[in-house]
Amino acid sequence: MSNTLNLTLQIWRQEGPNAAGRFETYEARDIPDDASFLEMLDVVNENLIEDGKVPIEFPHDCREGICGTCGVMINGRAHGQEKGTATCQLHMRKFSDGDTIAIEPWRAAAFPVVKDLVVDRSPLDAVIEAGGFITAPTGTAADANETPIPKEAADSAMDAAACIGCGACIAACPNSAGQLFTSAKLWHLNSLPQGQPERFKRTEAMVETMEQFFGSCTNHGECSEACPKEISLDFIAYMNRDYIKSKRVNRKLAGQR
């Protein structure tokens, strides 16, 4: 059977986007170590409601580490100390009885706080909207096996496509840069045969949209460290190469019009 933990939590509370925030201290008692981190917060919230206090808003949904909704700073680290693990998949057995845990929302100017631990990550959708797709209207597709893709290439595209869009890379970055997120989507699409026709248009549009919202990359590598899917830094290099190329290719294409 599982053991239980008693913890002290310092949690960021903020009533709304324009309100001032502050840390509040809460005691979490008798938390089973088989519980997940978010289930621990569930218990805290149930107790708050019982005491007539407004519960803590925190982002979460699938609790399987795939939807990308969850994510908080745990003791200053995006998604906590476990490598390759989203907040919802972090379990209390990784903590010790008596620990003090600081819990904050994602830290990035591009992700303003909505309430408590919830932030607005809509810039991520804006980056995708700028070009993170392959234009293939429904009904136009040829037989799926007409375009063989070497297994290695498909696997590499999948490595990049595994990104869950949680924003931890940006929260972990000292510059709040969006390079890892953007480059993962670019490599997914740019490395596949289907993605070639729009490759450089996509790259230029997504990179420049990214730069409207996020800081600059200075190769700290904190993003990949924090990433629950352990997306590789290599994709940023591929993106930079494609971006430089895009400036030339897109001008050439424009000249042909």
Place this chain on the structure above:
Amino acid sequence: MVLDSKVPEGPLAEKWDSHKFNVKLVNPANKRKFKILVVGTGLAGASAAATLGELGYEVEAFTFHDSPRRAHSIAAQGGINGAKNYRNDGDSIYRLFYDTIKGGDYRGREANTYRLAQVSVDIIDQMAAQGVPFAREYGGLLANRSFGGAQVSRTFYARGQTGQQLLLGAYQQMMGQVNAGKVKLHTRMEMLDLVTKDGEAVGIVCRNLLTGEITSHSGHAVVLATGGYGNVFYLSTNAMACNVTAAWRAHRKGAYFANPCYTQIHPTCIPAADEFQSKLTLMSESLRNDGRIWVPRDPDEKRAAKDIPEEERYYYLEEKYPAFGNLVPRDVASRNAKTVVDQGLGVGPLKNGVYLDFAAAIERDGLDKVWERYSNLMEMYERITGEDPRETPMRIFPATHYTMGGLWVDYNLMTSIPSLYACGEANFSDHGANRLGASALMQGLADGYFVLPYTIGDSLAGKLGTDPVSTDDPVFADAEQAVRDRIDTFMSINGTRSPDYFHRELGKLIWNYIGMERDQNGLEKAIAEIRALREEFWKDLRVLGNSDTLNSSLEKAGRVADFFELGELMARDALDREESCGGHFRAESQTPEGEALRDDENFAHVSAWEWHDADTPQTKHAEELVFENVELTQRSYK
């Protein structure tokens, strides 16, 4: 009202083609004159919104998530079926159709299911073109695997993240249309009511989850792609926010709710560890391809799994079903797991699971091969339980996963309310009483990409030249007021219990009485106890905070309130259906071997329920199922 399924005449294989020819078309230049509201942006909703936008319609898409990419379609792991016959192993559209009808225990509509199998082929092409990184062979062609209940390899997959990759494909395609200005996307907007005028759907009322603002939206047609209702069980594999509210609000406005008792219990989930458990985690049943399921023969067994000798292990599926073994359909696998656990043979600290053992596969194919196939699932399992499945067998137990019931729709996917459509898991249509593995992604995309965009024109064509009903019309003001009143009620009850408390208690009732096995006595008790708990809910609910900010408790209260009414209808439907079929197992109706026993004479129909009010039981309307192509047989996987 007589339910008209609008299934076209003619031979099965020609119905869809002839229907596509016969439905009314909207001229390309006129499509921009029609506005379509799509609620929900999972696989069905995003693919529908993208395709409708490409066709030229004005589309508004609504999601209550912060981004469409969060929809729970993303969590599907195993794969998507497509009758491509790339493996040359005897698959065909007809075989996929037949397997789906049979797997659904002959409670699905033949024509819908056949159409699903037909368009499955196009889905694979479409998603590959969209850049979905499906698994491939070294030659570069698509890989396939065999999946729960199938004897051919027709399942396409992207590691253990197929749902994620397909959803991202559909989401990206939709974002392309957002970029093109053809789809207007509303995030963090929850639909809280359907608006009808003269019996026809004309729009929706939404709450902005960040500001609490209540707004009206009108269109020529409303498409609900809002998923299933499995969260009525509280503990399920659904995401925390999954709910029935959009469909239920439509039901209360006149849309019939079909077969609510058809719920699917997935056999391979991680058993609950403690009382604070908030959800159950599913692991793809592709694991059953290589894992062997067993329990110790001795209920007092204390040894670790690997120390238990072969002859003291009970491989109950392999023994009882030699032809299918560990690959029997989900309902059979789930019920058998419950049987052995009820016999006291369960494993784990709470004795609430069975073993799923990879030792034989590792021995046969090597650890590397097995790891390549299942690494993400095994890592996930280890993260959650702290145990390494390479060294000790996984522990699994069934959990609620998918709901076959949903809004009744005709062949055009239109509900019993004109101009209101339902797609994907939100409708009832294609899986009968039980869904086969790798078919949910298929159906969501079939509806959104290849069915609705054709069929919706049929009702729109007649509206050419008419504007959507203005949101200044009193029907919208009335609906908005009702939504505001309901929110005010939640905020002002000032009781002592949280919405989660009531949800958890409701879930226990549903699991105990309307779970894997149902009987008359239990179902009657369920109705009485759900009603009593519902009364308590409306007296003792506590929602703190304000209604003009993000307030999860308030959101939850509305969803739980709807689950109460749904739960009661599930019990009523299960009580009415005095037979066992697929995911609905009535203890009174079983074969001498304990298998589900259908009653085709009296129950070969769809039960579609009509709402009256919260205190009057719904009225049942039956749509008789006609089987012209398959012979109804007792399902046997021996």
